[in-house]
Amino acid sequence: MKTAWVFPGQGSQVIGMGVDLLEIDRAKATFDQAAEILGWSVVDICQNDQVKLANTRYTQPCLYVIECILVDALKQRGVLPDAVAGHSLGEYVALYAAEVFDFETGLKLVKYRAELMDLASDGGMTALIGFDRDQLAAAISDTPDVVIANDNSTAQVVISGTADGIAAVVSKIKVKRAIPLNVSGAFHSPMMAAAASEFGKFLAPIEFHDAKIPVLSNVAPIATTDGSKLKAQLDSQITGAVRWREISLQLTELGIEQAIEVGPGKVLGGLIKRTCEGISTVQMGTRSDLEAVFPV
Incomplete structure (x- = not known):
């Protein structure tokens, strides 16, 4: 095997x-x-x-x-x-x-x-669960200082960037859960x-x-x-x-x-x-x- x-x-x-x-x-x-x-x-x-x-x-x-x-x-x-x-x-x-x-x-x-x-100490990360990938890609494209940091599966990613940028992306998409992570910065x-x-x-x-x-x-x-x-x-x-x-x-x-x-x-x-x-x-x-x- x-x-x-x-x-x-x-x-x-x-x-x-x-x-x-x-x-x-x-x-x-x-x-x-x-x-x-x-x-x-x-x-x-x-x-x-x-x-x-x-x-x-x-x-x-x-x-x-x-x-x-x-x-x-x-x-x-x-x-x-x-x-x-x-x-x-x-x-x-x-x-x-x-x-x-x-x-x-x-x-x-x-x-x-x-x-x-x-x-x-700058920025943060938020996990997104249950979303439309095309909608997310469009929202990130339209928002400065935010990227997909962890592309974990079709239904789960983590976005990373400024607090304002992350909030803007989350406001533009339908998402089942958006979970801020307890990290010190915008990793990855x-x-x-x-x-x-x-x-x-x-x-x-x-x-x-x-x-x-x-x-x-x-x-x-x-x-x-x-x-x-x-x-x-x-x-x-x-x-x-x-x-x-x-x-x-x-x-x-x-x-x-x-x-x-x-x-x-x-x-x-x-x-x-x-x-x-x-x-x-x-x-x-x-x-x-x-x-x-x-x-x-």
Whole structure:
């Protein structure tokens, strides 16, 4: 069976996530290594601090560390995917899973990315559920400073931009639900250009190896193993849209029959099910999930 691993991003975090992974071989060493790099404990925050866990500066590294531990546990069980993809922050875990860079390199990138995004203070994001896509496209075309940031499925997108721009778009369309997101800025939009420029300087000297597993990136969802392409695509990600609907469709094109969501929650599995016929989904977010599906 052809399988893809997909990795959730910010918004999937939940208090208590990852704590049971301490019982997995080598996980404690990874948590300890992360604490040295970050200067704080992923386990402590995930176990005890709901406020910090919801803060971008902490959310993104926590998700990266936990998802990487799950990747390692799957590989230790002899399990490998035929393709990988991650939603926003999750793309860093996909690149780690494909051995484009090592754990430490990825965590340092995620740490700096999270700090830059946490400092963003202009604009915001709103999720739209149940809308006419043509009507939405026309409204965005007529409204400055608003873009589709996450194209998740035919029925769900996230728009990003100025508060006035978002309000104007929502007023011009029929939408079942419009949900403002608790984020500090207009992520995945041109309003993140300053953060993206700083991140690009940090990213530039880092070596990306060719991937050992094909990766579908957010900004260019065609599977590739070319390390230079993957680096350029990651460099564009902070301002570029997350094209998850297209990634889901590409999984079908690749002949993927099963998507394993590696990390907390079931959001990506749900999006894939709504977009693709014939792809089953599996949740892999805890030690019990691992043991149930891939017993040692």
